[in-house]
Amino acid sequence: MKTPHKLDKYLGTLWRYRDFRMLWLSLTITHFGGQVTFLALPLTAAILLNASPIEMGILTAVEVLPYTLFGLFTGVLVDRSRKLPLIIVADIGRGLALLTIPIASWFHLLSMPILYVAGFLVGTGGIIGWSAYQVFMAERVGRDQLVEANSRIALSDSAAQLVGPGLAGMTIHALTAPFAILLDAMSFFASALMLRSITPLASDAPKLKGKSLSLQSIWVDAKEGLAMIWSTPILRSIAFSLMMWNILKHVYLAILILFATRELQLSPGQIGVLFMIAGFGFLLASSTCQWLNRCYGVGPIMLFGLSLSGISWLLVATVSAEKLTMLHFGSALFAFDFGAMLFFINYLTLRQAVTPDHLRGRVTSTLIFISVSLSPLGSLAGGLMGEYFGLRTTIAIAGGGGLLLGLVLFGFSPLKQMVKLPEPENIPALIAEPGGPTGLAAD
16 A cells, blocks of 8 residues: 555545556546537537438437447446456547548538447447446446545546537637547547556456356346346436436437527537536536535435436526527536536446446446436437427426426435445345335434
8 A cells, every 4th residue: 555645635545546547547538539529429410411300319319329239238248358458449449430520521421321320339339438447447446445536537527528618619610520520539549548558457357257158148147237236226226217317318418409509599619618617517516526425415415416407408498599698508507517417426436336346347337228228219209309399398398307307206216315325245235125225324
């Protein structure tokens, strides 16, 4: 163990470990690059290709479709493989997929089908890379430092949310959206180079090494992850909550950029500034999450964050094209980012804390699968509803659904009783009583 450093008081202890610094830095770079594509991909469709709401819904759906198709079995792949090579391959694959967009634009071949294929491939790399990254990070830092590690990751995400959209807006304005995506492709290649410098350890060995690979064995392994989630009340509640929330979120995301550009008449630069304002919500949540947890309890803060996201969508639906448009829209986006980050910091830590080491990959990917499996339907519904009922009405419907979901969970979810994160020794008790009280409120 390294001797204490005076900066540990402010930075924690993980900053002194090179492997974590490389992991953190690589993820931060891809987060910044991701901010470019987050704006540039739908802006390319909406402005350059004049996409309809239905086409925007399809684009959002194909980006998340890999989570539905492959999510259940990704954990088996992660647990059967060394995680670091998977992360590197996923980074390189996403970089290559994104490169097709500026190349097609350069040769005047860009079309919605090309955006669909690129979005699908980036989503495929995302589910593999992100599942492997979370398991690899948890193995490297250990359970005792999970909260600090996730807070640092949330902080880098907050910085990307804070600065990235403004840079993305300026880049899109200067280079056009397709060529701005080139920067995101380069960020994945840079991340892969940095990760190659991390030294392999014995803990990186596959958790299912030596087991034969067949469709039957893969399904058996995947069912272990499902069984863990189903038999743990907290995980079961989170899986249901995230599934419903993600459907509503993708209804909203499918038409958000169309709403901003067509109904509010905002430019790419203005949209970038608004998402910078939203980034302050991420920053505030990542810096206050642990304090709020101590004051009000982990579960109630998670449910508050989820409910606040629904309220923020309702606020977006009330924005009109007037003098205060930027302030109104920016405040709504700020509220969403603040609430969503409060939920997800605690969600990531809770999932890692209650899952045994040998099941981490399968539980991680299975939860992702459950939570995102119906999201493509949400995206398609958002596009269809936007086409026939109007963009503003569709966003309001998503917001009302999000608020109702939060109220239902406050009434019935075991999360409301969870004052603090469970200790590893309490995990068997959680699994042994799938239908009973969680016992998580006790000190």
